[in-house]
Amino acid sequence: MTQPNVTLRGPEVPNTPGSLDPVFTVEDLSVFYGDYEAVRNVDMMIGRREITAMIGPSGCGKSTVLRCFNRMNDLIPGAHIKGKILYHEEDLYGDHVDPIEVRRRIGMVFQKPNPFPKSIYDNVAYGPRVNGMKKNMDTVVEEALNKAALWDEVKDKLKQNALSLSGGQQQRLCIARAIAVKPEVILMDEPCSALDPIATTKIEDLMQELRQEYTILIVTHNMQQAARVSDRTAFFTADVDSAGVRHGRLVEFDQTTRIFTKPSDKRTEDYITGRFG
Amino acid sequence: MAAGHNRATAPGPNRSLARSRPRYGEAAIKVLLLAAALVSIATTLGIVAALLEPTIEFFSEVSFGEFFGSTSWGPLFSPPAFGVWPIIVATLEITLIAVIVAIPLGLAAAIYLSEYATTRVRKIFKPVLEVLAGIPTVVFGFFAFSFVTPLLQDILPFTLDPRNALSAGLLVGVMIIPIVASLSEDAMSAVPRSLREGSFALGASKMTTSVSVVLPAAFSGIVAAIILAISRAAGETMIVAIAAGFKSIFTFNPGSEMATMAAFIASAGSGDAPVGSIAYKTIFAVGSLLFIMTFAMNWFSARMVKKYREVYE
Numbered sequence: 001m002t003q004p005n006v007t008l009r010g011p012e013v014p015n016t017p018g019s020l021d022p023v024f025t026v027e028d029l030s031v032f033y034g035d036y037e038a039v040r041n042v043d044m045m046i047g048r049r050e051i052t053a054m055i056g057p058s059g060c061g062k063s064t065v066l067r068c069f070n071r072m073n074d075l076i077p078g079a080h081i082k083g084k085i086l087y088h089e090e091d092l093y094g095d096h097v098d099p100i101e102v103r104r105r106i107g108m109v110f111q112k113p114n115p116f117p118k119s120i121y122d123n124v125a126y127g128p129r130v131n132g133m134k135k136n137m138d139t140v141v142e143e144a145l146n147k148a149a150l151w152d153e154v155k156d157k158l159k160q161n162a163l164s165l166s167g168g169q170q171q172r173l174c175i176a177r178a179i180a181v182k183p184e185v186i187l188m189d190e191p192c193s194a195l196d197p198i199a200t201t202k203i204e205d206l207m208q209e210l211r212q213e214y215t216i217l218i219v220t221h222n223m224q225q226a227a228r229v230s231d232r233t234a235f236f237t238a239d240v241d242s243a244g245v246r247h248g249r250l251v252e253f254d255q256t257t258r259i260f261t262k263p264s265d266k267r268t269e270d271y272i273t274g275r276f277g
Numbered sequence: 278m279a280a281g282h283n284r285a286t287a288p289g290p291n292r293s294l295a296r297s298r299p300r301y302g303e304a305a306i307k308v309l310l311l312a313a314a315l316v317s318i319a320t321t322l323g324i325v326a327a328l329l330e331p332t333i334e335f336f337s338e339v340s341f342g343e344f345f346g347s348t349s350w351g352p353l354f355s356p357p358a359f360g361v362w363p364i365i366v367a368t369l370e371i372t373l374i375a376v377i378v379a380i381p382l383g384l385a386a387a388i389y390l391s392e393y394a395t396t397r398v399r400k401i402f403k404p405v406l407e408v409l410a411g412i413p414t415v416v417f418g419f420f421a422f423s424f425v426t427p428l429l430q431d432i433l434p435f436t437l438d439p440r441n442a443l444s445a446g447l448l449v450g451v452m453i454i455p456i457v458a459s460l461s462e463d464a465m466s467a468v469p470r471s472l473r474e475g476s477f478a479l480g481a482s483k484m485t486t487s488v489s490v491v492l493p494a495a496f497s498g499i500v501a502a503i504i505l506a507i508s509r510a511a512g513e514t515m516i517v518a519i520a521a522g523f524k525s526i527f528t529f530n531p532g533s534e535m536a537t538m539a540a541f542i543a544s545a546g547s548g549d550a551p552v553g554s555i556a557y558k559t560i561f562a563v564g565s566l567l568f569i570m571t572f573a574m575n576w577f578s579a580r581m582v583k584k585y586r587e588v589y590e
Contacts, residue, residue, distance in 0.1 A: 075477060077395070104480035114471040117494050126489070127479035174475070181479055 020047040020232075023185060023215045024069060024092075029083035031064050033076065038064050039248040042083070044234055046185075051207060051216045053226035053256065056236030057271070061248020062219045065236070066187050068092075069217060070106040071099040104131055107178030111190040113170035115162035115177070120145075120154050123162045123173055127181035140180055147213075148176035149206050168199025175206065179214075186210065188218040192225065204229050223272055226256065233259040235268045328568060331561035338555055344562070350525035350536075352559040353545060363527040364563065367442065367535035368511055368570075371521060374446025374531065375453060375510040380503060382450075383457025384492075387499075390458070391465035392487045403459065410455035418519030421448040426520065435532055440522030443531040448520060449513050453506040460505065464498025465491050497585040504578030508571040514539040538567045 024046040031039040039061035046052050046069075054062040064073070071092065073079040085092040092102060104127075115123050124141045133140065141158070145151040150172040154165070162173055171191060178186055188207075192200040207216060207229050220226050226233050234253040238246045252265045263269045336344070339359045347360030386406065390399050425444040430437045437443065468491050476486040492499070522534040523544045536544070542560050550556035 070478060072474065072478065075474070100480050100482060103478055108474075108478035110471060110474065110478075112471060114469070114475040116472060116475065116490055126476070126481075130476075130479055130481045130485055130489075177475075177479065 020045055020050070022046060022086075023048045023088065025084075025086040026065075027084040027086070029065070029068065029081060029085060031061065031068060031073065031081050032079065034078040036245070037247055039236075040239075042250045044250060044253045046215060046217060047232065048215050049211055049213070050231040051211050051218060051229055053230035053233045054217065054219045054236060055221075055223055055226045055233060055271075056248075056251075057238065058221075059246060059248070060236040060238045062234075062236045063189055064248065065250075066189055066217060066219050069185070069187055070103050070108055071097075072103075072108065074099050104181055105183055106185040106187060107181060107183035108187040109171070109174050109178055109189070109191045112194045113167055113174050115165070115170050115173050117161065117163055119159045120162050120165070120173060121158040124176050124180045127177060131181060144176040144180035145173075147179050147210070148172045149202065149209070150176055166199070168195050168202060171195060171199070171203060172206065175203075175210075179210075183214070185215045185217065188216065190219050190221060193221060200225070223260075227260050230256045232256055235259060235263075235265075235271060237267055237271070324568070328561050328565045331558045332565045335555070335558035335562040338558070339562075348527040350527070350541075352556045353550065357555065359559065360527075361563070361566065363525040364536055364538045364541050365566075366527065366529065367517075367521070367525075368537040368539070368567075370529065370531065370535070371442050371446040371449060371517055371537055372507060372510045374443065375450035375513075376503075376507060378447055378450025379453045379457050379506055379510075383454045383502075383506070384461055384499070386454065386458040387461035387465055388487050388492075390462045392483060392491060403462070406455050406458055409451075410459070412452075414452060414513060414515040415519070417448045417452050418445075418516040421445055421516060421520035433532075437532045438522075438534045440520060440524075440534040441532050442521050442535050445517045445519075445521035446531065449510050449516050452513065452516065453510050456506040456509060457502050460502030461495065461499045464495035464502065467498070468494045497582040500581045500585070501578050504574050504581075508574050511571055511574075512539055512567065514543050518543050538563050542567075 022045040026042055026044045026046075029039070029042040030037055042065055054066060056062050067073045068081060068085060069092070073081075081093060087102075087106075091097070116126060118126070121141055124144050125137050128137065128140050142151060142155075145154060150169060153169060154160075154173075162170065165173060171194075175186070175191075192203050195203065204225065207218070210216060211231075218226075218230065232254065233256045235251045236248055237251050238248050240246050252259065252263060252268045254264070258264075259268060260272055263272065343359050344361050347358070348362045349358040349360045350363040351358040390402055390406075394402060421444040422440065425447060426437060426439060426441060429444060472490055472494055473486055476490045481489070517537045518540045521537065521540065523536045523540055524534045525536045525541070526533055528535065542563055545556060545560050550560065
C-alpha cells in the first residue's frame with residue numbers, strides 16, 4: 001500500500017454531484033526543502049467551485065502542498081518541486097509563469113489572521129491597488145466586505161485600524177482582502193484554528209456562500225470541519241522511510257461523504273475514527 | 278497549621294507550600310539592578326543640576342531678549358555679543374544636511390538588509406555597518422576637511438570656504454547612517470513574517486511589500502532610530518569643529534564657515550574662558566539650550582513610538 005489511492009480517477013467512482021471540472025490537476029507532485037523531500041508523489045484534482053479539504057496529522061505535508069498552489073513555497077530558500085501542477089492546462093511551475101501573476105489569481109487566507117496594521121478600508125483596498133486598480137475603490141471594498149459577511153459590522157468604522165477588530169472579524173477581513181483581488185481560487189490554511197467556535201461557524205457559513213463563486217481549498221486539523229464544509233477530502237499522512245526520515249504522502253482522495261463513511265484505506269479509517277493521529 | 282512545619286519529604290497534601298529556603302540572591306540581584314538603573318538617571322539629573330546654576334547666573338547678566346533677539350554671536354570678543362541665533366542656525370543646518378544624507382541611505386540599507394539580503398550577506402554586512410559607527414568622529418572630521426571639501430570645491434559651481442557647513446553636514450550624515458540603518462533594520466526584522474506573506478499572497482512584489490507593509494509596520498521603530506540619529510547629529514562636535522570651523526557667522530549659506538553650538542562649547546570650554554567669567558557661564562547656557570533641544574526631540578520620539586506602535590498579540 002505505498003501507491004496513493006486516487007479513487008477519483010477510477011471510472012467506477014461516480015462523481016456525484018456533477019462530475020469534477022478540474023481547476024488544478026496535480027501530477028506526481030513531490031515537494032523538497034533543500035534535499036529533504038517533505039511530500040512525496042501526490043496526485044489529485046481540484047474541482048471548480050468545490051470545497052476541497054486536506055486533512056491529516058501534523059507534519060503530513062498538507063500545508064506544504066497547499067502552498068504549492070499559489071507558489072508561496074517559492075519564498076522559502078531551497079524549496080522546489082518535482083512533478084506537475086496544472087492550472088487550467090497551464091503548468092503552474094512553467095518557466096514563463098510569473099509567481100506574482102499566479103498569486104493574483106489564487107488568493108490565500110492564513111492560519112492566524114494577519115491584517116496589515118492599516119485601516120480596515122486600506123486592508124481591503126491593498127490588493128486592488130497593488131494590481132493597479134484605481135477607480136471605484138469604494139465599490140470594490142464594499143463588495144468584498146459584503147461577500148465576506150463583514151460589511152454590516154464595519155461599515156461605520158472603515159477608517160479604524162484593522163487590529164482593533166476581534167479575531168474572527170480579522171479573519172473575515174483577510175477573506176475580504178483576498179476576494180477584493182477577484183481571484184478564482186481561495187486557499188485557506190487552517191483558517192479557523194485561532195478562532196472560537198462561534199467565529200468558526202461564521203467562517204464555515206461564509207465558505208458555503210463563497211463556493212457559489214470560488215474554488216476553495218482548505219487545510220484543516222479539524223475532521224468535523226472537513227466533514228461539514230467540504231465536497232471532497234484528501235487525507236494525508238506521514239511515512240517514515242528506511243533511513244528514519246518522514247515524508248508526507250496522500251493516502252486517499254475522494255468525495256467527503258465516502259471518506260467519512262466508507263474509506264477505502266485502513267489508515268484513513270483509523271484516522272477519522274480517532275484511533276490514530 | 279503553621280507553615281514551615283512538617284516539611285516532609287513525601288510530596289502530597291502534607292507538604293507545606295511555604296518557601297523551603299530563603300532566596301537571598303534574588304534580593305541582592307534586585308538591589309544591584311536597581312542601582313545600575315539609577316546610575317543613568319542620577320547622571321542625567323547631575324547634568325541638569327550642573328547646567329542649571331551657571332545658566333541662571335548667565336541670564337541674570339544677559340537678558341533673554343539679547344540672547345534670543347539678536348543675531349550676533351561672540352561671547353569671547355570685546356565687546357561681547359550674545360545673540361545665539363548664528364550657532365543655532367549652524368547646528369540646525371548641519372543637522373538638516375546630515376539627515377538628508379542619512380535617512381534615504383540608512384533606510385535603503387535597512388530595507389536591503391531586512392528584505393532582500395540573504396542570511397549570509399546580512400551576517401557579513403551588518404557588523405561591517407556597525408563598525409562604521411565605531412570610527413572615531415575625528416577621522417570623519419579630517420576626511421571632510423582634507424578630502425571632501427577640496428573635492429566639492431572642484432565640482433561645485435559656487436565657492437566653498439575651506440571650512441564649511443556642507444562637507445561637515447555630509448560627513449555627520451555618513452556618521453549617523455549606521456544608527457538609522459541598524460536600528461531600522463531591527464525594527465523591520467521584528468515585523469511578523471505573516472504580514473509579508475499576506476502581502477505576497479495578494480500578488481504584491483517584494484518592493485511593494487517592503488514599502489507598503491513592512492515600513493509602515495516598523496514605523497515607530499524607524500522614527501525612534503531617526504530621532505536618535507538626529508540627536509547624535511545635533512550634538513556632534515569633532516566633525517563640525519574640524520570641518521565647519523569656529524567662526525560664528527549668521528548665514529544660511531552651506532558653503533560658508535559656521536560654528537555650531539557643540540563646536541562653540543568645545544572651543545570655549547578648552548581653556549579660553551576663565552572660570553566664573555561671563556564667557557564661562559555662556560558655555561553652560563548654550564549647553565542647557567542644546568540639552569533642551571535634544572531632550573525635546575527624544576521626548577517627541579518617545580511619543581511617536583507610543584502613538585504608532587503596532588501590537589501584534
